[in-house]
Amino acid sequence: MDNDRFARTIKNARLKKGYTQSQLADLLNVSNKTISKWETGKGLPDPMYMLELCQILDISVNELLTGEFIEERNYQQKAEDNLLMMASQEVKQTKKMFFYENVIGIGSTSIFLIIGVSIALKIETEEGYYECQKCHHKYIPSYQQVYFAMHYGRTRYMKCPHCQKRSWQKKIYSK
Template identity: 35%
Template sequence: MDQIKIGKFIAECRKNKNLTQAQLSEKLNVTDRAVSKWETGNAMPDSNIMLKLCSILGIDVNELLCGEMIDMEKKDEQLNDLIFQMATNEERYHKRLKHSSYMIIAISLIALISIITVISLLIPECGFQYFLIVVSVILFIIPCLIALKFKVETGYYECKNCQNMFVPNYKGIAVLMQTPTKKLLKCTKCGKWTWCKKLSKK
C-alpha cells in the first residue's frame, strides 16, 4: 500500500467534492489534523471510518486502498496482476519444496554413507554389524522416500467442485488416496474433498 499515493488521492477526491479539510473532518467526527495526516501520507484512516470516508468522497474502498479511480477495464487488469502475483508465489513455494526435497535426499545419503563407514570401521564383521547397517539403511531411506514423494507430487491440481487450481500443501501431499492422474484433496478455496485432476508437473 502506497500511503503517499492514497493521501494524494484523498486530497484530490476531497477537492472534487468542494470540501475543505475542516469540512471533511467535521463530517467524519475527526480532527482536521487527522485529515491532514492522511493526505500527507503520514497515517491511514481507521478502518471504522473508511467506509464513511469513501461514501463522502464517492469512491469505493478498493479505490481508496489503490489510491486511484478504477475503471472496469482496469479492474480486470488489476485482477490479472493479482492472480499473476499469486501464481508466482505458488511457483516459488513449489521450487522451495523441490529444493528442500533434494536437500533431504542429499543429507540422508551423506549421513547413511558416513554411518556405514563408521560401523564397518568400529565393529568387527559379524551379525551385529550387518544388523546395524540394515537398521541405518532403513532409517535413512525413509526420509529419502518422503522427500521423493514431495518432489514427484508437487504440481497443480484442479478442484472438481469449483475448478480452483491449487498446489496441495504438505498435509495434502501426505494423503495417500490417489491415482496417477487424480488425488483426493481438500480444495483451498471451497474446502471440499474431491478427486482433483492433476494439471502439471514441473
C-alpha cells in the first residue's frame, strides 16, 4: 500500500466533498491531527474507520486502498488486486511472527539450558571431591576445571593437582 497515494486520495476526496480536516475529524470522532497524519502519509486509518471514512467521502474501499479513483470497468480487477495484496501482506506478517516465535523460543531455551548447566556444575564443584586414579589424591577442582573437562556421568578426565597426570577421576560424595 502506497502511503502517499493513500494520503492524496483522502485529501482529494475530502476537498471534493468540501470538508475541512476538523469537520471530517468530527464526523469520524477523531482529532484533526489524526486526519492530518492520514493526509500527509505519516499514518494510516485504523481498519475500523475505513468503511465509515469511505461512506463519508463517497468513495469505495478499493479506491481508498489503491489510492486512485477507479473507473467502473476496472473496478472488479482492482478489487481482486486489493484482495491479493492484502492476502500477501497477511502471509508476510504471519511469516514474520513465526520467525520471531522461533527466535524467542530458541533463545530462551538456550539461556535456560546454559543457566541450568552452570548451576549443576557449580553444585558439582561444591559437593564432594574427586580422587585421582593414579596417586589417589583427593581434591576439589575449580569450576573452570569441571566445566572444560570431558566427562561421562560423574567421572571427568582431569589433571591431578598433586601428581600432574591426567586420568579419569570419579566423583566421591562422602569423605
